[in-house]
Amino acid sequence: MDAHPAPGRDDAGSGGETVAAVGEFGLIRAVTADRAQPAGTVLGPGDDAAVVAAPDGRVVVTTDVLVQGVHFRLDWSTPEQVGRKAVAVNLSDIAAMGAVPTSIVVGIGCPADTKSALVTELVDGISAEAARARVGLVGGDMVRADQLVISVTALGDLGGREPVTRSGARPGDVVAVCGRLGWAAAGLAVLGRGFRSPVGVVNAHRYPEPPYAAGPAAAQAGATAMIDVSDGLLADLGHLAEESGVGIDVHTERLDVDRKLVDVGHALGADPLHWVLTGGEDHALAATFPSYTDLPAGWLRIGTVLMPGTGVTVDGEPYEHETGWEHWR
């Protein structure tokens, strides 16, 4: 609780007007002006609510809140990177249902002495990630708070597919992942030691680059269950196994332990495989598929769904380390 820097002081940006001077309405105008909207945005920001196309007739919705000092540090990440992360963690949840993200709304709380330039950079990052995923930033709220808080809610469209839940895995299915694992954990370890490079892993901590399109592709290919790897591979496969009532064995020889992670692990005296198995925040997707499935591009088979009773094992054995994290603990 005490690890984060004092909000609204050194980390509130340098120079320029504060949000208090610009005012709520002026700031909202400044950050929403001239932001392009995709075709699915029926009515964008500026009214009591926005209107977004939901062609499927069902809408997928998720929300995540990021707090300064808990989910990010402004001495480790730029406001632009924090904005990208706040969007990415939500869009990844939409993708994990097999849906295509369509829009986001954003709530921002910050101290009155926060520089308005910081908020503008934050919203630039939010907009950049939204643009990368072709989703509209359709609304928001700005309020005063003691520390910087960003809440994002994302909507998505299923395109006629059934949602892929965590509960459909069956014994005999293959377990596959798409996206990076362990990179954000390696980056956090680097930053925690006071280093700022290698930039590849450090940036992976600053904001994830989830493979959004891989979620709908997995659904199309017949995925039986899917989850966003936010807490760590073993922890999230544990959630999936529990919801599905199955066991899962992960085959470590199939995991992609990138050379960069090996190098960082060597430099820091850490096991890169541990990062891959337990590191959260990369927002890869993990899914199960019937064994006969031709996996979609980018998906890598890494394990097998077993009968219930064994939980999640690694090469047939329990993994005897901390496997994820919870807030407040």
Add this chain to the structure above:
Amino acid sequence: MDAHPAPGRDDAGSGGETVAAVGEFGLIRAVTADRAQPAGTVLGPGDDAAVVAAPDGRVVVTTDVLVQGVHFRLDWSTPEQVGRKAVAVNLSDIAAMGAVPTSIVVGIGCPADTKSALVTELVDGISAEAARARVGLVGGDMVRADQLVISVTALGDLGGREPVTRSGARPGDVVAVCGRLGWAAAGLAVLGRGFRSPVGVVNAHRYPEPPYAAGPAAAQAGATAMIDVSDGLLADLGHLAEESGVGIDVHTERLDVDRKLVDVGHALGADPLHWVLTGGEDHALAATFPSYTDLPAGWLRIGTVLMPGTGVTVDGEPYEHETGWEHWR
């Protein structure tokens, strides 16, 4: 910034386990278990995202963030009342588009030493207001923060109607309101003087009771523009007039200044009409209609839409007082 009580101390509830002891996943299970879902909830809480019916093929979406010490005080309101307010302010925005609210997702941030009972009561209030409006609480996020922060995002369905924006008012339209005005401001004045009664106006400050059904009814009746009165009647009619490019005159003899407001005004030496004209947070709806319209039940004609140039006037004159408020100022 310094007016609010220290978070997580006296106001964190008495007795019982803290959120840190219960843990994130335990708390999420505790607050989402056994909550009924309306028929429109295709997939409720517990997966990466929820799925909600959007029969119109478009979805209305809005988000509002409430911060302890800024939007509520736990020495003035119970957690249950704060929860009701957090939902009501959002559902009112959905109604103001002429839509029927269908579902909400909720983000909650709180200190690690917050009693889990406080969070449970907060979510009870959230659920109670959701149930009153027949919307599903379909998902959420719980995180650690220095102060209690509640972000709610609400979705709604237009039922085939066009959204009623702020920009459609035309000279000659009538201006009408539905719902209470000035009550929350009177309640805030009472609480600010250290009193706790009359309970009618005090509770109006603690949580609004917006007339949700009046929004779709106004849209059905042909409303040309509509807005949620959150900042104050004159301030919000000002937003509507600006977006529509019109003037508006409010006729004070048509405003309902309830006897309770008159009594409180007399006791506190305040003008109850000022509360009605400028008090925010009651979340009445204000709308404009063609002059020939038979107003729907509960709607009260209070003014006229004029040609542009005069802004918002009261009985033909500018209103020379502060007309609303902005955050940070």
